[in-house]
Amino acid sequence: xxxxxxxxxxxxxxxxxxxxxxxxxxxxxxxxxxxxxxxxxxxxxxxxxxxxxxxxxxxxxxxxxxxxxxxxxxxxxxxxxxxxxxxxxxxxxxxxxxxxxxxxxxxxxxxxxxxxxxxxxxxxxxxxxxxxxxxxxxxxxxxxxxxxxxxxxxxxxxxxxxxxxxxxxxxxxxxxxxxxxxxxxxxxxxxxxxxxxxxxxxxxxxxxxxxxxxxxxxxxxxxxxxxxxxxxxxxxxxxxxxxxxxxxxxxxxxxxxxxxxxxxxxxxxxxxxxxxxxxxxxxxxxxxxxxxxxxxxxxxxxxxxxxxxxxxxxxxxxxxxxxxxxxxxxxxxxxxxxxxxxxxxxxxxxxxxxxxxxxxxxxxxxxxxxxxxxxxxxxxxxxxxxxxxxxxxxxxxxxxxxxxxxxxxxxxxxxxxxxxxxxxxxxxxxxxxxxxx
Amino acid sequence: xxxxxxxxxxxxxxxxxxxxxxxxxxxxxxxxxxxxxxxxxxxxxxxxxxxxxxxxxxxxxxxxxxxxxxxxxxxxxxxxxxxxxxxxxxxxxxxxxxxxxxxxxxxxxxxxxxxxxxxxxxxxxxxxxxxxxxxxxxxxxxxxxxxxxxxxxxxxxxxxxxxxxxxxxxxxxxxxxxxxxxxxxxxxxxxxxxxxxxxxxxxxxxxxxxxxxxxxxxxxxxxxxxxxxxxxxxxxxxxxxxxxxxxxxxxxxxxxxxxxxxxxxxxxxxxxxxxxxxxxxxxxxxxxxxxxxxxxxxxxxxxxxxxxxxxxxxxxxxxxxxxxxxxxxxxxxxxxxxxxxxxxxxxxxxxxxxxxxxxxxxxxxxxxxxxxxxxxxxxxxxxxxxxxxxxxxxxxxxxxxxxxxxxxxxxxxxxxxxxxxxxxxxxxxxxxxxxxxxxxxxxxxxxxxxxxxxxxxxxxxxxxxxxx
Numbered sequence: 048x049x050x051x052x053x054x055x056x057x058x059x060x061x062x063x064x065x066x067x068x069x070x071x072x073x074x075x076x077x078x079x080x081x082x083x084x085x086x087x088x089x090x091x092x093x094x095x096x097x098x099x100x101x102x103x104x105x106x107x108x109x110x111x112x113x114x115x116x117x118x119x120x121x122x123x124x125x126x127x128x129x130x131x132x133x134x135x136x137x138x139x140x141x142x143x144x145x146x147x148x149x150x151x152x153x154x155x156x157x158x159x160x161x162x163x164x165x166x167x168x169x170x171x172x173x174x175x176x177x178x179x180x181x182x183x184x185x186x187x188x189x190x191x192x193x194x195x196x197x198x199x200x201x202x203x204x205x206x207x208x209x210x211x212x213x214x215x216x217x218x219x220x221x222x223x224x225x226x227x228x229x230x231x232x233x234x235x236x237x238x239x240x241x242x243x244x245x246x247x248x249x250x251x252x253x254x255x256x257x258x259x260x261x262x263x264x265x266x267x268x269x270x271x272x273x274x275x276x277x278x279x280x281x282x283x284x285x286x287x288x289x290x291x292x293x294x295x296x297x298x299x300x301x302x303x304x305x306x307x308x309x310x311x312x313x314x315x316x317x318x319x320x321x322x323x324x325x326x327x328x329x330x331x332x333x334x335x336x337x338x339x340x341x342x343x344x345x346x347x348x349x350x351x352x353x354x355x356x357x358x359x360x361x362x363x364x365x366x367x368x369x370x371x372x373x374x375x376x377x378x379x380x381x382x383x384x385x386x387x388x389x390x391x392x393x394x395x396x397x398x399x400x401x402x403x404x405x406x407x408x409x410x411x412x413x414x415x416x417x418x419x420x421x422x423x424x425x426x427x428x429x430x431x432x433x434x435x436x437x438x439x440x441x442x443x444x445x446x447x448x449x450x451x452x453x454x455x456x457x458x459x460x461x462x463x464x465x466x467x468x469x470x471x472x473x474x475x476x477x478x479x480x481x482x483x484x
Numbered sequence: 485x486x487x488x489x490x491x492x493x494x495x496x497x498x499x500x501x502x503x504x505x506x507x508x509x510x511x512x513x514x515x516x517x518x519x520x521x522x523x524x525x526x527x528x529x530x531x532x533x534x535x536x537x538x539x540x541x542x543x544x545x546x547x548x549x550x551x552x553x554x555x556x557x558x559x560x561x562x563x564x565x566x567x568x569x570x571x572x573x574x575x576x577x578x579x580x581x582x583x584x585x586x587x588x589x590x591x592x593x594x595x596x597x598x599x600x601x602x603x604x605x606x607x608x609x610x611x612x613x614x615x616x617x618x619x620x621x622x623x624x625x626x627x628x629x630x631x632x633x634x635x636x637x638x639x640x641x642x643x644x645x646x647x648x649x650x651x652x653x654x655x656x657x658x659x660x661x662x663x664x665x666x667x668x669x670x671x672x673x674x675x676x677x678x679x680x681x682x683x684x685x686x687x688x689x690x691x692x693x694x695x696x697x698x699x700x701x702x703x704x705x706x707x708x709x710x711x712x713x714x715x716x717x718x719x720x721x722x723x724x725x726x727x728x729x730x731x732x733x734x735x736x737x738x739x740x741x742x743x744x745x746x747x748x749x750x751x752x753x754x755x756x757x758x759x760x761x762x763x764x765x766x767x768x769x770x771x772x773x774x775x776x777x778x779x780x781x782x783x784x785x786x787x788x789x790x791x792x793x794x795x796x797x798x799x800x801x802x803x804x805x806x807x808x809x810x811x812x813x814x815x816x817x818x819x820x821x822x823x824x825x826x827x828x829x830x831x832x833x834x835x836x837x838x839x840x841x842x843x844x845x846x847x848x849x850x851x852x853x854x855x856x857x858x859x860x861x862x863x864x865x866x867x868x869x870x871x872x873x874x875x876x877x878x879x880x881x882x883x884x885x886x887x888x889x890x891x892x893x894x895x896x897x898x899x900x901x902x903x904x905x906x907x908x909x910x911x912x913x914x915x916x917x918x919x920x921x922x923x924x925x926x927x928x929x930x931x932x933x934x935x936x937x938x939x940x941x942x943x944x945x946x947x948x949x950x951x952x
Contacts, residue, residue, distance in 0.1 A: 153743070163758070175757045177705070177743035184710030185743075189703065192713055193746075193755050287728040291710045478707040478739050 054401045069392070069399055072384045073406050076377050081253075082410050088261040089417055095264075099222070106221035110214065114144050117213060118196030118280070122150040122186030126204035127158030129321075134170040136207035142214040147171040148190045149204075153180030182471045183273075184289035191280075191288045199283055202318070203274040207236070209317040209425070216277040216316035227282045227308030228300065229316070230268070231275030232256055236319035238429050243329050245436050246443045247322040249411070252418035252430070259312035260421060267366040268310050269344075270297040275318035282308060291479045293468055294339020301348045304363050314421055330451055337374075337455035338465040344370050345460075378452050407441035486518045489555075490535040491525030498523070498555060499579040511538045515547045520592050522550055524567070526557040536566050540643045543605035548612065548644075549595045549619050551588040555579070565627055565639035568620070594619040597796055607886075610655050611799050613641050614664055617787045618795035624656075624785040626670055633767065634673050635682040636782045656785060658859050664791035664799070667783040675778040676765035683766040686774070688747060692754035694762070699750060702742040706733060714746060804882060806860055810867025811880060819881035823891055824938045831934035838893045839900035841929040842945045843907055845886040862918060869910045873903055889945060900929040 058066065067074060119137060121130070130149060137147055149171055151159045162174040175189055187201060198217055202208075212231060219229045233255050235248040255272070262268040271278070273296040286302045289295045300310055323329040344367050350356050351363045388399055415437060419426050458464040466480035489495060489503040490511055496503055503523060506516060508531065515538075522539055526532040532554065542548045554563065554570035564570045568588060571579065598615060606612050617624055626636040638652060645651050659665040673682045687696045701714040704724065711728035718724040724733040724740070733740045747759045763772050787795070804813050814822070826838055870880060870888070880890040892900055904927045915923045928948035930941055 166758075173756065175744065175746075177703075179741060179743050181705045181712070181741070181743050182710065185705045185712050188710055189705075189712040189744075287709070287711060289710055291708075474737075474741070475707045475710075 050397060050401050054398050054405070057395065057398045058402065069388070069395070070402065070406065072381060073403060076373070076380075077407070077410060080373060082413055085257055085261050085414065085417060088264045089257060089421065092260050092264050093420075102222055103218060106218045107214065109221050110142075110217055115197035116195055117142065117145045117217060118190075118194030118199045119145055119147045119202060119213075120150070120187060120190035120194055120199055121147070121202045121204050122152055122183055122190060123158075123204035124152040124180055124186075125154045125156045125158055127151075127154065127156065127161035129205040130158075130161060130165060130171070132207050133202065133204060134165050136210075137213075138170060139210050140208065140213045141211045142217070145213060146173065146194070146196060148173045148175070148194055150174075150186040150190045151176040152183070152186035153177050180472050182291065182475050184291050184295050185475075187273075188288040191283055194280065197280055198277055199280050200275070200277045201273050203320060205321040206274055206318050208275070208319075212275070212316045212318060216275070216313050219311050219313055220277070220279065223309065223311075225307075225309050226311055227279055227303040227306060228271045228310045229277045230259060230271040230310070230312045231277070231316040231318045232259075232312070232314045233272055233274055234317055234319050234430075235322050237321050237324060238433070240324045242436075242439075243326045244322050244324055245433060246439060247329065248430070249415065249433050249436060249440055250444065251322070252422070252433075253411070253414045256314060256421055257414060257418050260314050262369070263310075263312040265365075266309070266362040267369050268312055269300060269366045269370050271300045271303075271310055272296055274320045275316070277316075278303070282306065291471060291475055292339070293335045293465055293471070294343050297339055298343045298347065301343065301351065301363075301366075304360070304366065305348075305351070305358065307358070307360065317425055333448060333451045334455045335465070335468060337452045338459040340370060340374055341456055341459035342463075342465050345375075374452065375456055378449060378456065381449060382453065404441050407445055408438060411437050411440040411444075485520055486516070487521045487523060488516055488519040489523040489525060492528060492531060493525070495525070499577050501579045508535055508538060511535060515539070515542055515544070517544065517546045519547075519550055521588055522552050524552060524554050526554050526561060526563070526570075529561065529563070533563050536563060537643055540566070541646070543607055545595060545598050545606055545615060548606070549591075549598075549615055551591050553588070562629065562631060562639070566643050590621075591619050594621075607884075608799065609644055609651070610659055611795070612644050613652075613655055614659060614787065614791055614795045614799065616641060616644075617665070617785070618792050624665075626782050626784065630683070633679065633681040633683065634675065634780065634782065636671060636673060653780070656783070659791070660783075660785070661859075663788055664794050665785040666788050667785055669781060670784045671782045673780050673782055674763075674774070675780055676763075676768060676770050677772055677776060677778055678770040679765060679768040680778065681765050681767040684763040684777070685766060686761060686763050688759040689762045690747075690749035690752060690754055691756050691758070691760045693749060693752040694760075695749055695751035696762070697750040698747045698759055700745050700747045703744045703746055704733070704740055705743050706731070706740050708739060712743075714748075715742070806863040807867040807870070807882075810864065811871045811874070814879055814881045816881050816883060819879060819889070819891070820938050820942070822879055823941065826891060826893060827932055827934070827936055827938065827941070830932050834934060836894050837896040838891065838932045839895045839897060839929055840889060840891050840932065840941055840945050841900050841904050842887065842889045842927065842949045843904065843911070844888070844926040844949050846924040846926055862914070865914055866911075869907065869914065873906045873910065883946075887946075889942070897929060897931045900931070904929055
C-alpha cells in the first residue's frame with residue numbers, strides 16, 4: 048500500500064515529459080498497438096460484420112447450394128485417444144458434405160487400432176499410416192495428396208469443433224473469391240487444468256481471438272493456425288502443401304499471401320483445443336513457435352521486405368514488419384528499457400515497476416473486455432471466471448513469455464536451433480539443416 | 485502265409501513270393517477271410533485304388549483291417565498313403581516270403597485280439613476308424629493335398645467313406661469327445677461358408693467399390709520439402725525427381741524414405757492404404773469376408789487306453805450305457821432267457837398273447853457319420869422315445885447299437901403294431917430335425933406262440949425287418 052502511495056506521489060511529482068520519459072515503452076508500443084489499435088479495429092470489425100450480414104447470409108446460401116466436398120485432414124502421432132471426440136464433433140456438424148482423413152504418423156501406441164475401429168464404425172472416412180514418423184508437414188501432405196475436397200480444413204488431433212464451425216470457416220471463401228485461407232478461432236478446452244492452462248486461456252482470448260481479428264481487418268494476418276485452418280485445395284496444390292517446420296503454419300500462410308491471395312481470421316468458426324498443461328511444456332512450445340519468426344519471417348520469406356521484389360505487396364510487407372517490430376525488435380527494445388531504468392534511475396525501480404504493472408494490468412483488463420465482446424454469446428462461464436487470473440497476466444505476458452521469446456530469437460539467430468528440434472524426426476532435420484533460405 | 489494279390493494279370497509269383505490271385509469282383513462279392521495280407525498291383529492306378537477301396541470298405545474286420553501292400557508303385561502315387569506299405573517297380577522284384585511276416589505280422593496279431601460280435605459286421609464308421617488306428621499303433625496325422633476340400637485329410641481312414649465330405653471329421657470329433665482318441669493341434673483351416681472348401685482365393689479389394697483390380701505403390705517422403713506422393717510420381721528417366729522441389733533424390737534413407745504403401749483402384753480410382761480382404765471359393769465361387777469364413781482346427785490323433793479297449797470289445801456298450809440312463813437295456817443273453825421263459829409260459833397256459841418287436845436304424849454308416857459330437861444327445865433322445873412308448877413291464881435288448889428288440893408281454897399283434905407305429909413316428913421326428921440325409925427305420929413284429937423257440941423268434945423278427 049505504501050508502494051502504491053509512493054507510486055501515485057511519483058506520478059504527481061512528474062510532468063508529462065518526465066512521465067513519457069519513464070513509461071515511453073508502454074505508451075508508444077503496448078498501449079498504442081494493443082489497446083488503441085485493437086479497440087479501434089475491433090469496432091471496425093463489429094461495424095463491418097453488421098453491415099456485411101446480408102452478404103454473409105447470401106454466402107452461406109451459396110455454400111449450401113453448391114455443397115462442395117470439404118476434406119478434413121488430421122495428421123498426428125500417438126494422438127488416437129483424442130480422435131473419438133474429434134470425430135464425434137465432426138459428425139455433428141451442420142455442414143455434412145465432409146470427408147475425414149486421418150494420418151497416423153508412425154504412432155507406437157494404440158492410435159492405429161483406434162482409427163481402424165472408428166473407420167469400421169463409419170465415423171471417419173480414410174486413414175493412412177506411415178510406418179515410420181515423417182513429421183507433421185509430410186503427414187499433412189500425405190493427407191492432402193488423397194483429399195478430394197474443394198476446400199481442405201487442417202485440424203490438430205486434440206481439438207474438437209463447435210457444431211457450425213465447418214460452415215463458418217468456409218463461408219468467407221464465398222464472401223470474397225480472393226481469399227486463399229481462413230483461420231478458425233481457437234479456444235482453450237482445458238482452461239482449468241492448472242495455472243499454466245488458465246493463463247494461456249486469457250492469452251488465447253487476447254492474442255488469437257482479438258489479435259487475429261484485428262490483424263485480419265488490417266490485412267496483415269500472418270498465420271492460419273494448423274489447429275484449425277481452412278484452405279482452398281487448388282491453392283494448396285499450387286504451393287504444394289506444407290514445408291518442413293517447426294512453424295509450418297506461418298510459413299504456409301506467407302506462401303499463400305505471396306500468391307496475392309488474402310488470408311482471413313473467422314472468429315465465428317470456433318475450435319476447442321488443448322494447450323500445454325505444464326509450464327515446462329509451455330516453454331518448449333513457445334520456444335518452438337518463437338524461433339519460427341527468425342527462421343521463416345526473417346530468413347525464408349525475407350523477400351517480402353524487399354522493395355525490389357517484383358511481387359512486392361505493401362500488406363505482405365507490413366505483415367512481416369508488424370511481426371518483426373512488435374515481436375522481435377520491441378522485445379530487444381524492452382531489455383534496453385529495463386537496463387535504462389535500472390542503470391539510470393535505480394532509486395525508482397520499485398515505483399516504476401509498480402506503475403508499469405498497473406498499466407499493463409489495466410491493458411489486460413481492457414483486452415479481456417474486448418475479447419468478451421468479441422466472443423459474445425459463445426463466451427462460456429468458465430471463460431468469464433478467468434478474470435481472477437488477470438492480475439498475473441502482466442507477469443506472464445510481460446516477463447515469462449518475453450524471456451522465452453528473447454532466448455528463442457537469440458538461439459535461432461546464432462545457432463539455427465530450430466533445425467535440431469525433436470519436433471521433426473532426426474532424419475528430416477539432418478537434411479533440412481543444410482538448406483539455406 | 486496267405487497272401488492275396490488283386491490285379492488284372494492273375495499273377496501268382498512276385499519275385500520269390502508266392503501269391504494267390506483274386507479279382508476286384510471277387511474281393512467285393514466274396515472276400516477271402518483267410519488272407520493275411522492283400523497285395524495290390526499298381527500298374528493300373530485306377531484299378532489299384534478301387535481294390536484298396538473294396539478292402540477298406542468291407543465291414544468284416546477280417547478284411548478291412550488287413551494290411552494292404554502296393555507293388556509296382558511310384559513314389560508320387562497318392563494311394564501310397566492309403567496302404568500299409570508300398571514297393572516301387574525296382575523294389576517289387578526283390579520281394580521275398582520272409583519280409584511280410586516280420587513287417588506286418590504285428591498288425592495281424594492285433595486284428596486277432598479283436599472280438600467281433602459273431603454275425604454282426606462293423607457298420608459303425610467310428611468303430612472301424614478306432615480299430616484301424618489300434619491295429620496300426622499309429623498316430624493319425626493329416627496329409628496336405630488337394631484331394632480333400634479341407635486341404636488337409638487323413639487318406640488312410642478317408643477311404644472308409646464313400647462320400648468325400650466332412651463325415652470323417654465328425655467321426656473323429658465323436659471319438660475325441662468320448663475320450664477314445666486324444667488330439668494334438670495340427671493346423672487351423674478357413675473354410676467356405678457355403679461348401680466348406682478351404683481352397684479360397686484371398687484378394688485385396690477396393691474398400692470403396694469392391695473391385696480386386698488394385699495397383700499398389702510405395703509412398704515416397706522427400707525429407708527436404710516434406711513432399712509425399714506415390715513413387716511413380718517421382719520417377720523421371722530412371723531417376724527419382726521430387727515433383728515439389730525438382731530436386732533429384734539421392735538415396736533411400738539419405739534424403740527420402742518409403743513410409744507406407746498405397747493401393748489404387750483401377751475401377752473407381754479410390755486410393756486406400758488398407759484395402760479390404762475378400763475371399764472367393766474356388767469350388768462354389770462364394771464370395772465371403774474373411775471374418776465370416778468358417779474356421780476348423782485340424783488335429784493329429786492318437787488312440788487312448790479307453791480307445792484301445794473299445795476297439796477290442798466294440799463301442800456298442802458305450803451307446804447302451806447312454807440308453808441305460810433312460811431305459812433298462814438287458815444283455816442279449818439275459819433277454820434270450822426271459823424270452824424263453826415267456827414262450828414257455830404261453831405254451832403252458834395258452835391264455836395270453838405276447839409279442840416281440842424290432843426296430844432298426846438303416847444306413848448306419850450315414851447315421852454315425854452325421855452324428856459326430858451329437859451322438860450322446862441323440863442316443864439320450866432315443867432312450868426317451870423308447871421310454872415314452874414302451875411300458876415298464878416291456879423288456880428291451882440290443883444286438884448292436886442300431887438294432888433294438890423288445891418283448892411286449894400281454895400284447896397281441898395289434899398292440900405291437902401300435903407300439904411300433906408310435907416308435908416310428910417319434911423316430912421320424914427325431915431324424916428329420918437332426919439329420920440332413922435320409923435315415924430310414926426298419927421295423928418288424930412277431931406274436932409268440934407255443935410252437936416257437938427263442939432262436940426262431942429272433943431269427944424271424946430280424947429277417948422280417950430286413951425284408952420290410
